[in-house]
Amino acid sequence: MGKNVQDPAKRTMLLTALYVAQEQNGYLTREALDRVAERLNTDLAQVYETATFYSMYRTHPSGRYVLQVCEGLSCHLAGGAELLAEYLQHKLHLRPGETTPDGLFSLELVECLASCGTSPAMRVNDTLYENLTIDRVEMILDELRGG
């Protein structure tokens, strides 16, 4: 594959390979990153850089549900980002990057969920929630606990 992952086709291959690798353990282990780099003949540093740049990839173990709260500018201007983040931290007794002791929830703050027009937004694993209010977040948590 060469060293250059700026090539759109190669970049797509890398993103796909990382996605598939993450499915196996729920996060990208060092071994998985090594394997992707080897199979695509790419520098490990570039693979790692890509894995840590995109919010959809995780390089550490996480809870069953990963709550990604956007603290980007649009969500901030919509007046909800801090409220949601503070609510979740208080409700789940978590700081960003932590997982609840029961392994159910992890909290992450991210820069943008590509949902700026319908902010504030939060992603839970592969599901995006938009136009959020505290009440809706509470309902989502209740549903996840029961699921």
Ligand code: FES
């Ligand atoms: S800034 Fe929040 S979705 Fe883009």
